[in-house]
Amino acid sequence: MATPVIKYVGRTTDFKGKTLWEIVGSLKNLGVGRIITRSVFERYPEATFMKIVKVETCPDEERRRVRVWVEKTFRGKKQPHITEIYRTSYKPDYRLIPKNEEAKLLASVKTVHDKSDVILPNRIEMPVLMKKFIVKDHEKKGLAPLEEFVMPLSYNKSPSRMQRIAVGDEKPTIEFTMGLGKPISPALYEGVPLN
Amino acid sequence: MFSQNAILKRTIPIFVQTASAHRKPRWLPVAKSKIYRIPKRPVISEDEKKELLRLHNNYRTQMRAIKRFYFDELVKEMASKQSATSEMSQRLEAEEWLRCVELNDKWNAQVALDREERRKQEVAAMEEYTLARMEAKDKELKARIEKASEKIREEKELSKSFITPETLDAAIDHAIANPTDYNFAIDLKGNKYMGRDTPTVPPKEEKVAAAASN
Numbered sequence A: 001m002a003t004p005v006i007k008y009v010g011r012t013t014d015f016k017g018k019t020l021w022e023i024v025g026s027l028k029n030l031g032v033g034r035i036i037t038r039s040v041f042e043r044y045p046e047a048t049f050m051k052i053v054k055v056e057t058c059p060d061e062e063r064r065r066v067r068v069w070v071e072k073t074f075r076g077k078k079q080p081h082i083t084e085i086y087r088t089s090y091k092p093d094y095r096l097i098p099k100n101e102e103a104k105l106l107a108s109v110k111t112v113h114d115k116s117d118v119i120l121p122n123r124i125e126m127p128v129l130m131k132k133f134i135v136k137d138h139e140k141k142g143l144a145p146l147e148e149f150v151m152p153l154s155y156n157k158s159p160s161r162m163q164r165i166a167v168g169d170e171k172p173t174i175e176f177t178m179g180l181g182k183p184i185s186p187a188l189y190e191g192v193p194l195n
Numbered sequence B: 001m002f003s004q005n006a007i008l009k010r011t012i013p014i015f016v017q018t019a020s021a022h023r024k025p026r027w028l029p030v031a032k033s034k035i036y037r038i039p040k041r042p043v044i045s046e047d048e049k050k051e052l053l054r055l056h057n058n059y060r061t062q063m064r065a066i067k068r069f070y071f072d073e074l075v076k077e078m079a080s081k082q083s084a085t086s087e088m089s090q091r092l093e094a095e096e097w098l099r100c101v102e103l104n105d106k107w108n109a110q111v112a113l114d115r116e117e118r119r120k121q122e123v124a125a126m127e128e129y130t131l132a133r134m135e136a137k138d139k140e141l142k143a144r145i146e147k148a149s150e151k152i153r154e155e156k157e158l159s160k161s162f163i164t165p166e167t168l169d170a171a172i173d174h175a176i177a178n179p180t181d182y183n184f185a186i187d188l189k190g191n192k193y194m195g196r197d198t199p200t201v202p203p204k205e206e207k208v209a210a211a212a213s214n
Helices: A021-023 A038-042 A101-107 A126-142 B002-007 B046-159 B170-177 B204-213
Strands: A035-038 A051-057 A067-073 A077-085 A094-096 A124-125 A149-151 B184-187 B192-194
Touching: A051 A077, A101 A126, A124 B046, A149 B046, B046 B192
Parallel strands: none
Antiparallel strands: A035 A051, A035 A094, A051 A067, A067 A077, A124 A149, B184 B192
């Protein structure tokens, strides 16, 4: 048989791999106990993979999808709860880890994460205009003027968060400011005065 | 297309140019010539991508902080307003209630006064109406009695000429003495032709002639 010629039609994509059903459907016991990963997670240096715990097939109308529960390890940190994959199961982005590589991957997970010493701030200074506005606003309302022009900073809840958020008056290791900040690629700002 | 001169000299009627984007209406499908066109993906360098990601993350963090600050402030304001009302609400509500009752009583008194006045007027009007009606009825009754008595008087007047058993013989005698013959005709001049003297049947020859003509 001649090698099949693959001809791509339509827009290109960043995904690389198969859909979850393509992987799981061709495995013994629907792949329970096997390890899969997504190509979008390969951007991180740490190991990211998912161990299949349970699989449920879907009705005929949802033939591209499959309901899978996984134990997720994100950026080298195992998450405490089991995650369900259903909405994203159709994405052709999954890859099965061969059995001979599983041990190596599991061994790469550390008990203490690299970024656990990073502390995110829980407050941020107000923008310049807002400070002036608030001074006037408080005057108008007859309220006591603010001593400190800082506001609390909230973060979206995510089990994938690596860094710790500062508690109370803890000193954060990163400081967020209102403004442009320090550019990662200074080459893009050539000839632009930054302050 | 047209020369500038032609436009300036108005050899061509002036045309109105409308500013419209050359776009297909949204409800039309993809043009046939564009069906298989695949837009090129923008190529963003690694440096730029990282920088954009950092800037966007920064922006979102800042905006989240501002939004949360103002939301908290709003909540605080509402709470303070509510607590203030709960403290003073008892006293204020009682005052308001008293004020309302007083006002209501005042209104009620005014309405009662108005009602009395109105009732009086109504009773007076009704009395007037009833009296008028009674008067009219009396008048009508009186008129009827008058009419009836008039009639009786007339009848009594007439009864004088009635034929009674006592006057019967006299009446018969009178009738026989003065016979009345209504069997007559009157011509245009008022001449009376008594019926008993004039022959009712036309002459014989005339009758024959009439039969012949038929």
